[in-house]
Amino acid sequence: MSGAGDAADGASGGHADREFVVVVVEPETPGNIGTIARAMKNFGLTDLKLVDPPEFGRDSEAYGFAGHAREDVLPNAEEVTLAEVVENYHTVGTTAITGEDARRHVRFPFKTPTELRESLATVDTDTALVFGREGTGLNNEELEQLDELISIPANPDYPVMNLGQAATVTLYELRSLFLDEYQLPDVEHERAPESEIERFYEQFSAFLGHAESRDHKRTRSERLIRRLVGRAHPTSKEMTTLTGVFRRATDLIERTDADHSARERADGER
Structure with missing residues (x-):
């Protein structure tokens, strides 16, 4: 991993005028870092920033799980502090446990990833998508520093997702912000004359x-x-x-x- 650097390099996808980065706070396992890197590659992102990550090298699960992201996303991952991210980006935190109403401001209001995509579609701002730890996610103190929150709609009896899964779902829902085109054709088929x-x-x-x-x-x-x-x-x-x-x-x-x-x-x- 490289050391912390300027926050405004590495624009992604087809939107050269704005930058989207993925930040993972204190990931516990190299495997999840690799899974997130692979999801980033799938959906057009390249800039991965890690806060207090575990050590991982080219023979670790991170590279084993990363697929082709081992060629660029992981080698260029940058170790930063959350304070640096907050200072340089519009920040969007992720949480499974939300506040239920406006009396609980730390986790409320929140958006779904789809709602976030719609709100950011016309906004020119560099944005950091911040994911928390595998076991506990982002804590309240960290969430208080962030600009917006999103939560993935899930089974209320078990809303907590694996870190890699949560990142993959979120990046999929936001993909139109990063990608100008996909491997799928513009139309599924042509209507008969x-x-x-x-x-x-x-x-x-x-x-x-x-x-x-x-x-x-x-x-x-x-x-x-x-x-x-x-x-x-x-x-x-x-x-x-x-x-x-x-x-x-x-x-x-x-x-x-x-x-x-x-x-x-x-x-x-x-």
């Missing part, structure tokens, strides 16, 4: 012409299928498949009806 969807509606109507004799039932079914498909945003492949299914069903009904009519005519001629 409207002409293909209309052909499906026509084929479905033809199917109903054979399968449902009551006019009001056919009208309602056509309206319901249009609403259903409209909400589903089907792909071209999905529309082609469904159209083919109903075409074959319609053909089968027509052949069955024709065979039945032929048998009736034959019986009548006897």
Whole structure:
């Protein structure tokens, strides 16, 4: 780890005008340091600061758990004091146990990570995300020094998360602040052309012409299928498949009806 340095280097993600750093106060195990470093790498952060960390080297669990973060995040981790962080950053602390109302100011008010993401989206400020110890988290004295608090919504019977888990969930929820793009495409799929969807509606109507004799039932079914498909945003492949299914069903009904009519005519001629 490097010694404490200037607080304003190492901008992250696609927001060169503001800096986001992760601070871990008195982490107890090297493994959790590595887990947090890996989560940072996943979601676009590189600047890790540690307050009174345990010793860890390249043969420790920290590097074993860090994945590719062993190449940059961990080697460049900086040992600092909480006072230095408070002096140089807008600070956001994390807590599982919160105050329930405004009478308890140390842990209240607090935001969820999603609410924090929304509030920071348009604010130009260097921000430190501060995580506490594995067993006890940040104490009240430390929380009193911080600007904001967040808490991850969890089971009220067991809201306390593992340090690495809490950091991973938080960084995931805030990822749009750090990353301009992801490995996922902008859209999950392309909606089928409207002409293909209309052909499906026509084929479905033809199917109903054979399968449902009551006019009001056919009208309602056509309206319901249009609403259903409209909400589903089907792909071209999905529309082609469904159209083919109903075409074959319609053909089968027509052949069955024709065979039945032929048998009736034959019986009548006897």
